[in-house]
Amino acid sequence: MAVGDAAAGIKVLRRKAAGGRALPPDHPEPRAPRALRRALARAAQADCGLALAVTEVRLAEVSLAELLEQPEPRALLAVLEGPGDRLGFLALGPAPLAGIIEQQTTGAVGRTEVVARRPTRTDAAMCAGLIDHAMTELELGLAGTADLGWAGGFRYASFLDDPRPLGLLLEDVGYRVLTAQLDVAGGARQGSLLLALPAADPRRRAVPTAQGGAPTTERASAERVWRADLDRTVMASPASLQAVLGRLRMPLAAALAWKPGDFVVLSQATLDGVTLEGPGGKRFVRARLGQCGGHRALRLPCDPVPPTDDEE
Incomplete structure (x- = not known):
């Protein structure tokens, strides 16, 4: 075998090991890897007070067939929707997923070994805000x-509990893939995150302006940034939820007759019948009352079903 052929073969093997094709030498130096580092760290800290560091980021361009082989087993699969109905996805490995859930539910990240499990819709719901915040920061x-x-312009759209539909859901085009290695809570949890988005730039499709034909690429870019800033402000707004153990109906006179020391009988109340309610009494989900770390806590079901309006 000639020296040149051997070198070419080594390059091919390296490219396959990297999981995709490196960007061409004449391509401008990508800013996405560095921006993703900052975006993930800021979103984790702002959303749940989690210390998250990105130790490594790789950017590659792959085909759909290559992409479908890359998500880590039992990773959380979040489908992302962007401009022009384009779809991508984010895959979060079991270890960093466990760290995010632990931080949100108990306020601390454990250091015991993570037992990989199948992610649920509840996991996805708890990560959706962080994902959107990270995409906005990016x-x-x-x-x-x-x-x-x-x-x-990409935001969380839905959750997949099985990776097999990805091949039917995603368009058969080239994808740019950012693969990041995450360090959660100072090494308590370590794992991977994969962000895959269509490689084509939809802004290159020229859209005439009202003045007669100049492309509106810059204006569209500025508008997207403005929308992202607005989304960030709205998502940072406080939201109040109330945990309601039970309800009862009685005449106004009876309620006014209450005095300190009286007992109120909640005949329909049960530990697993607590409802989470928002402003205006909007009911979101039923939960179970319990304790965690010496504090009263609610356990959300794996597949939450909103309570009906006629439940008391």
């Missing part, structure tokens, strides 16, 4: 760069 970090075209 978009803001890429403002004014070429990478904003393919990485901007």
